Amino acid sequence: MPASGPSNRPPLTPPDAPVAAQEPARRSGGLSGREAARRLRDEGPNALPQAARRTTWRIAAEVAREPMLQLLAAAVVVYLVLGDRAEAAMLLGFVALIVAITLIQERRTERVLEALRDLTSPRAMVLRDGRHQRIAGPEVVRGDVIVLKEGDRVPADAWLLSANDLSIDESLLTGEALPVARVAAPGGLAPGAPTRPGANAASQVFAGTLVVGGQGVGCVTATGRNSEIGRIGLTLGGLDPGPTPLHAQTRRLVRVFSALGLGVSLLATLLYALTRGDWLAAALAGITLAMSMLPQEFLLILTVFMATGAWRLSRQRVLTRRSAAIEALGAATVLCTDKTGTLTLNRMSIAELxxxxxxxxxxxSAAQDDLPAAFHELVEVALLASEREPFDAMEKALHELARSRLPEARRHPDWRLVHEYPLTAELPAMTHVWSAGDDAHGIVATKGAPEAVGRLCRLPAQELQALRTAAQTLAERGQRVLAVARAESVGTAWPESPLGFQWSLLGLVALADPLRPGVAPAVQECRQAGIRVVMITGDHPGTAQAIARQAGIDSAPAVMTGADIATLDEAALRQCVARTTVFARVLPEHKLRIVQALRARGEVVAMTGDGVNDAPSLKAAHIGIAMGERGTDVAREAAALVLLDDDFGSIVKAVRLGRRIHDNLRKAMSFVLAVHVPIAGLALLPLLLGWPVLFLPVHIAFLELVIDPVCSIVFEAEPEEEDLMRRPPRPVEEPLFSLGAMAWSLLQGGCVLLAVAGLYMGLLRTGIAEGEARASAFLALVLADFGLILACRSFRARLGPTLRRPNQALWLMLGLTTALLAVVLGLPAMRGMFHFAALQPASLVTALALGLSVLLLLDGLKPVGERILARRPGKG
Incomplete structure (x- = not known):
């Protein structure tokens, strides 16, 4: 680039401006940690009253209302009427055991939900012990000095100590849609309690409202129930979003099966009573049949899987704010991601000036040891165009360069920011007006997109083209490029926009932000999984294309800019988004149009965002993903997921885990439906065919001890299958229980039913005693259920690979069940309670052989199952 003569201007100083005193907020070190802890203890947390959490007793009461437990209780009453106290005691023991297992599962789920609530509680930036700290919102106390920035939710009622172009959305409290301006309280903190919103509240901010522009510092005057929102009694968390589609679908399924089961059991009870003349025995038979057909596990599975899935996602540094996002993750076809901080490390450093x-x-170049005087003014003004307390990675890099290379006289720690022009869609540049004390004269600093700053400076066409060429060259190296300019102001009658100043261009700042190490493999993984990665950034097109190449994102045929999007109608944009994977110089409104265009094409869209204006696109996406580190509260509340580390790799891990959760959920549901077929069939067939009753309530209770933990714990812990991320995304309209899935479950369960029913009938016809036949058939059924569990571990993989996949919960469950079964069959007292007789070697071998045969049969049917599951409605 052409060289120029050195610039030896002195440090910027407004004419005749004395050094001002520092802001009140900067004189205050905030509360001490000890004082804050005392106030938190005395006045309580900064939280609104919440619905009572589910205690152990409340969960126990809910469990007691379950139909399965009520049926068992009814069976206990019947046994007591019959005078069979031992049988009643045995059933009561099973009731206690089932209740204990359910309580453990429910409490485990509740602890997971409580941990997630703690993780997702709002955060607040406070000044304590003289330094800034980010704390949980409930830990804010009266007297805390809080720092507010655009996009934050105000954590508590406060008086403003300082404010810079601060505007607040108070619609939550007042219903007024337009933001209101807020200014600092004259003379610092005003005494007394805050007034209500809209009543002389120009220097007050209220808990629950949103900062939509500017920044400020305030002193907390009321927290929790004492705040304005607490007095009104409005709680954001009290709104019930209603069931997700998956919950609604499962509830319908449970209602259908429950109605069917109860109807069949009533008919069977009447049939038994009329044909055999024993109404109490008929009642027991009906209760047994009803228990065998009730699919109460479905909702338990869904609750456990969603809660545990959210917990597993949190361990991957992804917080779940809406459980529907877990359902949608496995169906995502397009992943729209930001560049800075998501694909890159967001650890910017100055590469060139x-x-x-x-x-x-x-x-x-930053590789040089010293910063020549010719570049001092460029860094000085770039620093003035940044925040005093930098949040943005670029501004942190500028502060670091200034601290290490710029003389202290040029850093101006005592200057006062008197006015700010934020970035806008029309002018993507940040502008600050500074004064050294009397506001009569000031220095104006701006930094932003080179083309925007070039227009501000009204450069001749030739010079503007030279500036663009230089910026393009730097951007093609993958660097983020900012232009810097300065102006002077007189008085406090500032123009409406920065265009009203007379600007002088000072130069370009190029920042390097390296790609995150795991991004390229993660992008490749997405490609293998049939997920298209689309990069959407506000950066220069050259920078976007360079980073896309490094990440492995195909940027062909060309990069599309926000200006290009603005010229297209919706139909044309839908065509463009089908082939474009890199969008640059994009504004939030363009993001929204991109999401809407992708959705219109039938894509399932995941979209990242961090700013206030990103909220519409995050809500419009099927899966809105907010940034946890640099994201605003507004973005986080609009999103379904929050990335705690802003890492693209975490998004891909979340997609992988979402697919695993949905895969295992289908396996668990398939197992439950399949396992109820032989249980219900073996409870009904003896009633219809005149055989001795095979099942009594105690047998169903025993089987429930196997089914509940298997479906909710074992299948949830099942590791992902090897081809999980090589499959295409599942169709979003695909129900959890398609006709194909139901047919496959019924086929599996039917095989078990035919095998065990055939064994029972054969044993009875050979003259074996009823008790031994019942014991042999029951043993065969449990072993066949083991085979069903192993078969349901995968819809595709055969037995060998399935057995090699680790699952400690599975083997622990099978081991405990085997031990319990050995006790029931081996101890005479237990055999009596189960109405079993001692098994002869031949009967034992026959039952074991049948269980193994069922396992091999189910494994051999896997190819048939794949064809059944692959069928889609409307296809042959």
């Missing part, structure tokens, strides 16, 4: 002089640029 290019000072502008007489229409030409002179370069400096």
């Amino acid at each position: 290019h000072a502008w002089h007489a229409g030409a640029l002179r370069g400096w």
